[in-house]
Amino acid sequence: MSFYNDTLAILCVSCAVAVVLQNRSWLLKQLSRNSPADTKTEARLASFRRNFLVVYLLNMFGDWLQGPYLYALYRSYGYSVGAIGQLFVFGFLSSAVFGTLIGSMADKYGRRNLSYVFAITYSLSCATKLSPNFAILAFGRILGGIATSLLFSVFESWMISEHFSRGFSDAELSDTFAYTTFGNGFVAILSGVIANHTVDKFGLVSPFVMAIMVFVLSAVVVMGTWNENYGSQSHTNDNGTFGSLIDGFTVIRNDFAMFATGMTQSLFEGGMYIFIFMWSVAVEAVVKKGSVIPYGIIFASFMVSTMMGSIVFSFLIGGLKWKADAILHLCLGIAAVAFLCIIAFQHNEHHLFLSFNLYEFCVGLYFPAMSTVRSNYIPEAVRSSVMNIFRIPLNLIVCVILFETHNLSHSVVFSVCVGLVWVCLVLQLSLSGRVGGGGGAGGGSPARNEEDGDEEGGGVQMGAVKGDYVAVAKDQ
Numbered sequence: 001m002s003f004y005n006d007t008l009a010i011l012c013v014s015c016a017v018a019v020v021l022q023n024r025s026w027l028l029k030q031l032s033r034n035s036p037a038d039t040k041t042e043a044r045l046a047s048f049r050r051n052f053l054v055v056y057l058l059n060m061f062g063d064w065l066q067g068p069y070l071y072a073l074y075r076s077y078g079y080s081v082g083a084i085g086q087l088f089v090f091g092f093l094s095s096a097v098f099g100t101l102i103g104s105m106a107d108k109y110g111r112r113n114l115s116y117v118f119a120i121t122y123s124l125s126c127a128t129k130l131s132p133n134f135a136i137l138a139f140g141r142i143l144g145g146i147a148t149s150l151l152f153s154v155f156e157s158w159m160i161s162e163h164f165s166r167g168f169s170d171a172e173l174s175d176t177f178a179y180t181t182f183g184n185g186f187v188a189i190l191s192g193v194i195a196n197h198t199v200d201k202f203g204l205v206s207p208f209v210m211a212i213m214v215f216v217l218s219a220v221v222v223m224g225t226w227n228e229n230y231g232s233q234s235h236t237n238d239n240g241t242f243g244s245l246i247d248g249f250t251v252i253r254n255d256f257a258m259f260a261t262g263m264t265q266s267l268f269e270g271g272m273y274i275f276i277f278m279w280s281v282a283v284e285a286v287v288k289k290g291s292v293i294p295y296g297i298i299f300a301s302f303m304v305s306t307m308m309g310s311i312v313f314s315f316l317i318g319g320l321k322w323k324a325d326a327i328l329h330l331c332l333g334i335a336a337v338a339f340l341c342i343i344a345f346q347h348n349e350h351h352l353f354l355s356f357n358l359y360e361f362c363v364g365l366y367f368p369a370m371s372t373v374r375s376n377y378i379p380e381a382v383r384s385s386v387m388n389i390f391r392i393p394l395n396l397i398v399c400v401i402l403f404e405t406h407n408l409s410h411s412v413v414f415s416v417c418v419g420l421v422w423v424c425l426v427l428q429l430s431l432s433g434r435v436g437g438g439g440g441a442g443g444g445s446p447a448r449n450e451e452d453g454d455e456e457g458g459g460v461q462m463g464a465v466k467g468d469y470v471a472v473a474k475d476q
Contacts (some may be wrong), residue, residue, distance in 0.1 A: 003350055004297045011357070017168040018311045045168055049176055051225050052159045052283040055218050057183045059118070059151060063212035064191035065207040066126065075206045089399055091148070096395035098142065099149025103388035104245035106150075107231030111384065112222060114150060114347040123145035126208040126215075145395075153387040160375045160383065161229040173375060174317045174324060177184035177368035185303040185364070192299065205317035231381040247250075248385030257377045260391035262430040264424045265370060268332070270397030271339075272363060273421040274413060276402065279356055282342070282410055286349045298353070299461035305357040311362020317372075324372035325432055331365040332425040338362060339418045343411050 074084045106114040121143050128140025163173050225276040252258045280295065287293055311330075316322040316330075338359035345351035378386050397420075401413070 004294050004301070004353065007353065007357070008297055008304065011301055011308065015304050015308050015311070018308060022311055022314060041167075044166065045172055048162065048166060048168070049179065051221075052155075052162075052176070053179060053183055054350050055156050055221050055226070056159075057187050058182055058214055058218040058221070059155065060184050061187045062122070062211040062218070063148075063151065063189050064188045065211045065214070066129075067197050068192055068195055068201060069204050069207050070129075073129060073208075074137070077133070077137075077202055085402055087141050089139055089402055090138050091145040092395040092398050092402070094142040094145025095149045095265070096145075096392045096399075100388040100392055101144055101245065103149045103391075104248060104382075104385035106154045106157060106384035107382055109318075110228045110230055111154050112226050112228040114384075115158070115222050116153045116219055117227070118147055118150040118154060118216045119222075121150070123212045123215050130205055131210040139420060149209065149388050149391055151383045152391070156371060157383040157387065158226070158229060161380055162227065164231070170372075170376075171318065174368060174372045175314060177371040178310045178317075180316040180371075181313070181326075181364055181367045182307050184367075185307035185310070188303045189300055192296065192413045196296075196403045216246050231383065231385075245385050245389070248382040248389050251379060251382060252386065252389065256434060257431055258386065260427040261370075261373055261377045262386060263393070264332075264427050266386075266390045266393040266397070267372070268335070268366060268370075268424050269419040270394050273333075273398045273418040274401050275359060277412065278413055282346060282352065283349075285410065286352055298356075300355055301353075302360040305360035306364035309361045309366075310368055311364075312361075313365050313368045324369050324376070325428065327365060328369040328373055329425065329428055329432070331362050331369055332421055334368070335359060335362040336418055336421045336425065339414050339421065343414050343418075346410055346414075373470075380411070409466045 004436050071084060074087060079087075102117070103114070125140045125143035125147055127137050128143070131137065159176070160173065163176070194210075198210060252262060279298075280293075283293055283298070313327060317324060328364040328405055341355035341358065343354060344354055376389070401416075
């Protein structure tokens, strides 16, 4: 226990120092500005970011509230581990099928409107937890799967569209993604503390009731402060309600950049979910029998490591002027090393824990880097649709692992993760070779250049036309 506490303390101090240094750099940057126009733009950007982050982090807070007690609630209703696994499969399959279909509607009917659908759907999902009936709980998981797809596509799509329509730059978008990752780690820790307190006072269903209130509050903020935006009208498809989804498949088929970016998302996050399901199992296998496993301390360490990754991303892209695709390459390389360390140290408790934190650091690098790369390559016309399409292979990977993990050794499972990360790295290196580095952060945006009629797309031929990490991470 002392080792885990000491590691968490070191991580927290390191993160605090990094935040101070980051804010010092930001302050110096502000003092160097002399133009009133620059100051006015910074004020507009800060206001926009605050508005988006309030909504996004409220939704993530509501999501995080539920995770630590979802499994415990199902167990309290008397369901076996096998039955609980079936409930989780309902959620992942729902996200792959219904979530993709409904999420794609955001491009046609509006991202703001679909944010209301998210709030209603997730609130109803939480309400089903009040019943011990299996059919009702399964229906709740289906609703939860739809809501998860909306959570990780609609809000990011709205923010990117608004960001550029208000005249802000690529570099400022990357900073916003870094803030979302850092803030997500913070609210994850905060929600765990609050959920623990509410369960002690009011029982296992209380975090789910609180989450409903949080989602309603988020919807109220959206209603009062957000504009509506859609996919580009120049690409309007007449194929009915799911025209944007058809356009999404078309652009993926015709564009290697889109395919490589989306598959990197699917494979990396698929491996991430495997890690989420396996880390507690691996810890249980290595600790001495009878020892108390400090799950709360371990989870908090993971979140602080993730926050450190987001800070390093901000430093690399802002201070050292790295491009987002280069940061993504670095992230994938380190992630592969982290998984190899997990395999090598699976019988050494302390080294295994450190390897876990190295991987979580990569997760903190990955999300802002991937979000930035995604914003460069996915056209505004079908942004939500494409993001949801690539959740299909992601969710199918997770479902396969849920069914087969009990038949595989830990080494084999984590070796699969290594393979997935290496495929991601090959895809990204191939993509960089094709575009010649022109589409990374700080360079031109192929997706936006295509829509503006600019032929300089970094060599990318455009086609016709943003966790469950979060949701599952807390379930351990």
